[in-house]
Amino acid sequence: MTLPPAHPEATVELHGSVLSALGTAVVSGALAAGTVLTLEGLCSEYAVSRSVAREAVRVLESMGMLASRRRVGVTVLPRSSWNVFDPRVIRWRLDSTDRVDQLLSLSELRRGVEPVAAALAALRATPEQCRSMAVAVSDMEVHGRSGDLGPYLLADQAFHRTLLEASGNEMLASLGEVVAEVLGGRTHHGMMPNRPNPEAVALHDEVARAVRLGDAAGAERAMRSIIDEASAAMSELRS
Amino acid sequence: MTLPPAHPEATVELHGSVLSALGTAVVSGALAAGTVLTLEGLCSEYAVSRSVAREAVRVLESMGMLASRRRVGVTVLPRSSWNVFDPRVIRWRLDSTDRVDQLLSLSELRRGVEPVAAALAALRATPEQCRSMAVAVSDMEVHGRSGDLGPYLLADQAFHRTLLEASGNEMLASLGEVVAEVLGGRTHHGMMPNRPNPEAVALHDEVARAVRLGDAAGAERAMRSIIDEASAAMSELRS
DNA sequence: AATCATCAATAGTCATACTTTTGCAAGTAT
DNA sequence: ATACTTGCAAAAGTATGACTATTGATGATT
Numbered sequence: 001m002t003l004p005p006a007h008p009e010a011t012v013e014l015h016g017s018v019l020s021a022l023g024t025a026v027v028s029g030a031l032a033a034g035t036v037l038t039l040e041g042l043c044s045e046y047a048v049s050r051s052v053a054r055e056a057v058r059v060l061e062s063m064g065m066l067a068s069r070r071r072v073g074v075t076v077l078p079r080s081s082w083n084v085f086d087p088r089v090i091r092w093r094l095d096s097t098d099r100v101d102q103l104l105s106l107s108e109l110r111r112g113v114e115p116v117a118a119a120l121a122a123l124r125a126t127p128e129q130c131r132s133m134a135v136a137v138s139d140m141e142v143h144g145r146s147g148d149l150g151p152y153l154l155a156d157q158a159f160h161r162t163l164l165e166a167s168g169n170e171m172l173a174s175l176g177e178v179v180a181e182v183l184g185g186r187t188h189h190g191m192m193p194n195r196p197n198p199e200a201v202a203l204h205d206e207v208a209r210a211v212r213l214g215d216a217a218g219a220e221r222a223m224r225s226i227i228d229e230a231s232a233a234m235s236e237l238r239s
Numbered sequence: 240m241t242l243p244p245a246h247p248e249a250t251v252e253l254h255g256s257v258l259s260a261l262g263t264a265v266v267s268g269a270l271a272a273g274t275v276l277t278l279e280g281l282c283s284e285y286a287v288s289r290s291v292a293r294e295a296v297r298v299l300e301s302m303g304m305l306a307s308r309r310r311v312g313v314t315v316l317p318r319s320s321w322n323v324f325d326p327r328v329i330r331w332r333l334d335s336t337d338r339v340d341q342l343l344s345l346s347e348l349r350r351g352v353e354p355v356a357a358a359l360a361a362l363r364a365t366p367e368q369c370r371s372m373a374v375a376v377s378d379m380e381v382h383g384r385s386g387d388l389g390p391y392l393l394a395d396q397a398f399h400r401t402l403l404e405a406s407g408n409e410m411l412a413s414l415g416e417v418v419a420e421v422l423g424g425r426t427h428h429g430m431m432p433n434r435p436n437p438e439a440v441a442l443h444d445e446v447a448r449a450v451r452l453g454d455a456a457g458a459e460r461a462m463r464s465i466i467d468e469a470s471a472a473m474s475e476l477r478s
Numbered sequence: 479a480a481t482c483a484t485c486a487a488t489a490g491t492c493a494t495a496c497t498t499t500t501g502c503a504a505g506t507a508t
Numbered sequence: 509a510t511a512c513t514t515g516c517a518a519a520a521g522t523a524t525g526a527c528t529a530t531t532g533a534t535g536a537t538t
Contacts (some may be wrong), residue, residue, distance in 0.1 A: 011365045015297070039489065049523040051290065054489090058254070062298045062327075069530040070489045085324030086411050088301075105410050112355030112411075113348070120347060171323050171344050172351075229517070252490070271518045278520065288492040293520090312498040 027092040033078035053096040117167035118223035122216040125166035144196040272317035290338040324356035355461035361455040364405035383435040
């Protein structure tokens with residue numbers, strides 16, 4: 001019975017903890033861009049050996065968050081050079097004071113990505129995927145009516161994840177997790193109406209149907225409406 | 240006079256060369272998913288010390304290409320777990336037999352991302368950015384008319400990069416490089432007409448104008464036309 | 479004032495020893 | 509025969525120290 005860890009991040013390895021500590025510090029701004037560290041400093045700060053510190057720095061370097069130069073040390077890089085699509089960077093930003101900015105960026109991205117994914121899904125979705133989406137819509141409807149935001153969220157996430165996967169484009173598919181986090185962030189930070197809009201559910205159903213029927217243009221249009229509805233709902237809540 | 244290296248990848252550090260060798264091997268399929276390596280094996284294969292091998296493995300692991308487990312070794316992961324937005328992964332794939340697939344994925348992504356970026360740019364572009372785009376359009380027109388594909392490409396890339404940057408969304412902006420590679424790949428692999436379509440240039444101009452005027456919907460529409468024109472031109476060439 | 483040589487700080491690399499986890503196999507009991 | 513321990517050994521993880529190479533800065537020389 002060997003299950004992989006549920007959260008790959010919940011690592012017990014030293015390396016991983018230094019990595020996330022450092023990464024979090026950079027993302028949060030606790031280590032401002034331009035700050036210069038030394039490997040030795042990191043060793044003593046985190047009480048680890050050079051090997052561990054070096055590996056963490058290497059990984060952060062590969063994410064564009066640090067740069068290591070001889071005779072200088074380890075420099076913290078500005079946000080403009082981060083790999084902003086790296087799932088870890090996204091998670092760290094969502095967990096930091098940067099959360100609102102990150103959610104905004106992601107929402108704008110979604111507006112572009114999801115309609116295209118819907119159109120592609122209409123051409124490529126497997127019967128299995130169509131079924132998953134139908135189930136998700138049904139669940140959204142039931143839990144939306146009863147106002148169970150938790151289960152509603154799960155169904156919503158499943159819907160979008162499946163749709164992105166059904167696009168048959170691995171890059172779009174890989175945004176499934178991220179979109180799920182956006183949806184989660186929205187409900188967990190009071191940016192959702194207490195009772196989901198039935199209109200939204202209907203639109204999800206429309207997307208699912210269009211995908212089933214192979215109607216790319218229709219799927220794309222309906223998905224665009226979903227996102228417009230979502231931003232409208234959010235700005236309405238704010239007022 | 241200290242210039243940073245032109246290509247950060249043209250690294251002289253041992254670490255980097257092992258990294259790119261291994262990464263290339265995985266992307267190309269020379270190391271199939273499921274293959275199990277050992278650190279010691281890597282050390283002798285690349286004639287480097289464990290530190291260097293470990294750091295390379297760590298980075299690849301952070302890109303979802305390898306997984307390291309005690310008592311097992313280093314396992315090559317399937318494409319589905321790669322960080323497909325990592326610039327290095329994209330470059331490696333573009334340099335491998337995977338090139339066509341990668342270009343296709345990216346084109347589909349563009350279709351989603353660029354129209355949204357255009358709409359946002361209409362709301363946020365600085366005068367400076369508007370000017371850059373105007374210059375790019377002018378250059379495209381001149382070099383398009385004379386059939387100089389090289390300079391035309393450069394102007395085209397500058398246009399799209401500027402537009403994505405002008406979206407004011409760091410995630411969209413970070414796709415600038417990638418889009419530029421798509422454009423480059425298109426001309427470098429004979430997927431461009433010998434003489435760029437004047438229609439295409441006109442559409443770029445339309446985007447630039449709409450952005451200047453703050454016409455988000457117009458910019459989005461025109462940008463969508465650009466991409467449709469491009470795919471139409473490509474499929475026409477193929478026939 | 480500009481150029482050059484020297485120095486020292488710091489990351490990069492290597493080798494080695496030790497620790498920890500964990501798959502596997504042999505053995506044992508049910 | 510099956511299931512359950514037990515122990516072993518393989519492999520990564522960590523720590524340390526020594527040595528190399530690069531490079532910014534300092535100070536001397538022109």
